[in-house]
Amino acid sequence: MIYSMTGYASATGELNGFTWVWDMRSVNARGLDIRLRLPDGLDGVEDALRKSLKHKIARGNVSVTLRVSHPEDEGQYAVNPERLGQAVTHLMSIAAEAEMRGLVVSPVSAADIAQLRGVIEMRAADADSRAPLIEALRKQIPMLIDAFVASRQEEGQALAKIMTGQVDQVETLVGQAEALLNDRSQAQADGLRAALARIMDATEGADPDRVSQELALIAVKTDVREELDRLKAHVSVARAHLTAGDPAGRKLDFLMQEFNREANTLCSKAQFNELTRVGLDLKHVIDQMREQVQNVE
Template identity: 50%
Template structure:
């Protein structure tokens, strides 16, 4: 069954002094657009996330973020010399550029500098970081599984709506076919009148040209092919709605074909009731397309 591209999930965990909350959110997207927001000092974590997500999500805009805290951060925190040097150099560059443009900046306090990113060190050692990374990566299947469950529930609702809309298109197509059958004599009379007009102005005309005009009149009055294609599209849509895996793009392309046939039906209708059915078809197809934008 198709899944929705919309969903979210959270998952919390702990390891030693560390506690965290994973957050993953998915919304509509043309392809798979993945954004990862995790601490850059946890080596290998971001690549692990980028490798895991495409296994569960094939399409959509997905954001994965991690909120990580340490119980004794305040007690264990110290100054990272390299980080401090980097921040001070950046401050000097900013102050020099401002002075060159005649701007006077307020002096930066030591407390403000210490609070800047990268200045403080939590006293992490390599083994601790590796163990933390392993614990975080181990939770990814559970996080993605929770997201997948929500996307499946949303997908089930989409399938119900899409099935109803496909049924509506099938009903309108059937009504159009019944209308044509009921008005076949009227349409034949309209064709005879058109033929008479052509023949009245056919004196000295090229017989081949007259035959072409007659053929055009017949084609413009016949919408059987359009209705046959609409029936075929209904069958294809029902198969896609019942299929497993990503089908959103295929359904979107199919909607374009639905709309093309509905437009042609309206342009060839030559009948107010048939035109009205064509417009109802276009409305139903447009509603279906709106739902399809959420399908993976």
């Protein structure tokens, strides 16, 4: 099962006058990067969310935003004097250090300070009323993540369909290359015989056996059957990864490098126009497949 690293899910809820909206989305990344923007005063929600995400998601840049509101917002939130003082002190220290080093720091507005974590928080007096809210949010996390995973799975199925078609194209092109080998061998043999005749005519006293051995060695070095066999093996492995149950993005990414290596070698050894064309077509399909793999978990 292929999962895309791109996904989206949202959820809403209402309890005891509180309303909330979850927003979860992700894009591709080399590893798992979780970024959360949650209101303060919701103890345990962040830990539960991170733990659940790490259990379900292997790769991707995941961003989660939670917005909680109440009909009496002005009474629910207040400035935390201690956090405000700390924030202002730190900002002043940064500005002073920057000035000493000759750096120009843009002015900081009150709105910028208010957005700093902990400066504005829910009133401590409302801790009891937040307990049911926290419990409701924690219970909603699995459902939210399931919807998120389903979104990634749906897009992953579309990616798998595209990549399966590309693997089929690679297999077809490898078959075309194999079908050209007899014609290539004949053309190569004719070329080697002509080369041998030119060498014997131009080189007095040349040893015919030695020259034949050198030309035969050239023929061996330009043989492409090994590359085609490896390409066929890579096709089988790619199909297995596309239907596997575990995340296959990194495995497929490595496999694309192997595909590309064999296609490059095929082109460099071809020395036959039709085989070169097939090799270039292979490189084109492999490049397209590599682009799709970058989005696979």
